[in-house]
Amino acid sequence: MNQQEAKLRIEDLREQLHTHNHNYYVLSQPSISDYDFDMLLNELIELEKKHPEFDDPNSPTQRVGSDINLEFNQVEHKYPMLSLGNTYSEDEIRDFETRIRKLIDGEIEYVCELKYDGTSISLTYKNGKLVQAVTRGDGVQGDDVTANVKTIRSVPLQLAGNEYPEEFEIRGEILMPFAVFEELNKEREEVGEAPFANPRNAASGTLKMQNSAIVAKRKLDCYLYYLLGANIPGRNHFENLQTAKKWGFKVPSNTALCKNIDEVIDFIQSWDEKRESLPVPIDGIVIKVNSIDQQEELGFTAKSPRWAISYKYKAERVATKLNEVSYQVGRTGSITPVANLEPVLLAGTTVKRASLHNADIIENLDLHEHDTVYVEKGGEIIPKIVGIDTKLRGGNAEKVEFIENCPECGTQLVRKEGEANHYCPNDRSCPPQIKGKIEHFISRRAMNIDGLGEETIDLLFKENLIHDISDLYLLKKEDIVPLERMGDKSAERILNSIQDSLQVPYERVLYALGIRYVGATVAKKLAKAIPSIDSLANSSIEQLVEVDEIGSKIAESIVEYFSESHHQELVMKLKDYGVQLEKEVSESPAGSNKLEGLSIVISGSFEKHSRDELKEMIELHGGKNVGSISKKTSFLLAGEKIGPSKLAKVEKLGIPMISEDEFLDKING
Known part of the structure; x- marks a missing residue:
């Protein structure tokens, strides 16, 4: 391929990939299989490597992110990013209209938008290309996070068509969907890191990360809601949003044009209930005057536009009594304080406990014994204490002081500089840490040892049959059979599964060891770069940080782990x-491409491989893993104990079902 042919092919690939990205992430109408998309992307990556003269910062290849650490530059906003005034009642909304009526004659239309609870962003486009993304900052200037924003699939790098202004800004909110938030917190807890309090904090923290390759994996989303510039196409806000949607922006479809304030209030009331079904967090409704001429006439105060206001839904808050603060010890030794409460109904569920996260939270709350506390659901998910009613505090109530010693083994706790959590360093004989490490070791994503649950491990530990993960390989049938709810078959099942675990690949063993901060993804990276435990144990911090996605914190944790004689x-x-x-x-x-173009659902339990392993095989052979059954499902990979509703749907839609053996024959035959 000569230079001209390469240039034409690169341009063609970029155009195709931009279109497929828009179809998938904005329209939710994929027009190509994941495998075919990856093949096009890989071809473009190779061509761009061979022909750097055709470099384009808005190429679809930029979405994978870079692992180069960069300090963020401060950028002054061309148009200040002002905040909105908040209202909390119908009367305040009507007062807002009254103030407008004093300044504006004639009919007034309003645009109602969901107030997304994320982190604000301003995107600048020139000649249809994204050139800069800046956070709100202090409203006058913010951080240039362009490299990170380019990894967000719903943000177009190149606009569709050619009827856009030469230069303009569009503003919106970067969000982390609830499903991504829950999975991220699960992964953080697995490796001993404190979970994020809510999706907003998680999105904001992710956007400010120095490693855009990690940002790319966090699956952030971006909803746009405000177009501004010298030559924007229309003279009303709602029309401009619809135009922006045609250019390729993800503009929320639930935005409404209201003819009067009564319709505005109806919109607010209708979403008070519906908001709980959204995939991303919202905390209210934004109301804007639709006419840009009227907006300009109304102008701004020092802090906010006169033509817009937000209505904030009141987070459901309840008061209850604090019974006591208890402390949980995780498998990594992390100490989590938990508020044990008088049971109270909150957002449809009974709340008895709320995490206090760490010593700083307790101190900032000024928590005292038996306080009356106010509880909300953070991000509509996690119960949290948001305040104290000090008027109801008893005169002799003692302040809650964070413990100094481990509640399980009595060891003095430590708190490393720069970290929020306290830790019990006694990982050799602290019971919850030992049992937690064993539970982690046998888990499905790790060694996948079947038949050993939390209760059985507790029994084995109490009977002094296991003291660490290696003791599992010394268990005998006569050790297990006498245990409560055990018998010959249960014992054989456990011992066979332990024997099978000897075939589990190195990368999963590395994850199973439970080294702090080494989750499943990090373990894969380490195993690929350093393919033996001996080499890993002898690696320095400098050598480890050279591995893709391994930072100094992870490297220090690995070196510290292997420096301990009992770990050796x-x-x-x-x-x-x-x-x-x-x-x-x-x-x-x-x-291979044997599963190319196929959408496959996995359900049930399997004998030869874990579900994660089967998912990897599907992707390796060109297939796509999907979570739910639909008309587009190619087949169901069926194990044992499939739910009846899933089976009924398969039968109704006529979806083929194949067993694990049939699947293995399909990819290996």
């Missing part, structure tokens, strides 16, 4: 028992 002994034992502690060539099977 543990690894030696696992090695002696035959656990896979090196990455073999056979662990990296070749892919």
Whole structure:
């Protein structure tokens, strides 16, 4: 391919990929399989490497992010990013209209928009290309986060068509969907990190990360709601939003044009209930005067526009009594204080406990014993204490002081500089840490040892049959059979599964060890770069940070782990028992296109492979994993114990079902 041919092919690939991105992430109407998309993207990556002279900062290849750490530059906003005044009642909304009527004659239309609870962003486009993304900051200037925003799939890098102004800004909100938030917190807790309090904090924290490659994996979304510039096409706000949608922006479809204030209030009331069904958080409604001529006539105060206001839904808040603060010890030794409350109904569920997260939260709340506390659901998900009614506090109530010693083993707690959490350093003999590490080791994503639940591990520990993960490989049938609810078959099942775990690949063993901050994804990166436990144990911090996505915090944790003599002994034992502690060539099977274009649902439990392993195989051979059954489902990969509703839907739609063996034959045959 000569230079001219390469240029034409690069331009063609970029155009195709921009279109497919828009169809998938904005319209929710995918027009190509994930496999085909990846093939086009890979071809473009290779061509751009060979022909750097055709570099384009808005190429679809920029969405994968970079692992180069950069300090954010401060950028002054061309148009200040002002805040909106808040209202909380129907009367205040009508007062807003009254103030407008004093300044404006004639008919007034309003646009009602959902007030998304994320982090504000301003995007600048020139000649149809994204050139800059800036946070709100202090309203006058903000951080240039362009590299991170380019990883968000719903933000167009190149606009559709050619009927847009030469230069303009569009503003909106960057959000983390609830499903992504819950999965992220689960992963953080697995590796010993404190969970985010709510999706807004998670989105804001992600957007400010220095590593855009990690930002790309956080699956942020972006909803746009305000177009501004010298040459914007229309003279009313609602019309401009519809035009922006045609250019490729993700403009919310639930925005409404209201003819009067009564319609505005109806819109607010209708969403008070419906908001709980949204995939992203909102905390109110924004009301704007539709006419831009009227907006200009109304103007601004020092802090906010006169032509817009927000109505904030009151977060459901209830008062209840604090019974006591207890402390949980995680498998990494992290201490989490928990408020035990008098049961109270909140947002449809009975709340008995609320996480206090760490010592600083307790201190900032000025929490005292038996206080009357106010509880809300943070981000509509997690119960949290948001205040204290000090008037109801008893005169002799003692202040809640964070504990100094582990509640389980009595060891003095430590708190590393720069970290919020306290830790129990006694990982050798602190019972919850030992049992937590074993539970993590046997979990499905790790060693996948079947038949051992939390209660069984507790029994084995109490009977002094296991003291660490290596003792699992010393268990005998006569050890297990006498245990409560056990028998010959249960014991055989457990022992067979323990034996099968010797075939689990190195990367999952590495994850199973439970090294702090080493989750499943980090373990894969480490195993690929450093393919044996011995090499990993002898790696320095400098060597580790050279591995993709391994920062200094993870590197220090790994070095600290292998510096402990009991961890060295543990690894030696696992090695002696035959656990896979090196990455073999056979662990990296070749892919194929045998499942190309197929959408596959996995359901049930399987004998030969975990569900995660089967999902990896599907992607390796060109298929797409989907979570729910629809007419577009190619087949159901069926294990044991499939739910009856799923089976009924499969039968109703005539979706084929294949077993694990049939699936393996399909990809290997």
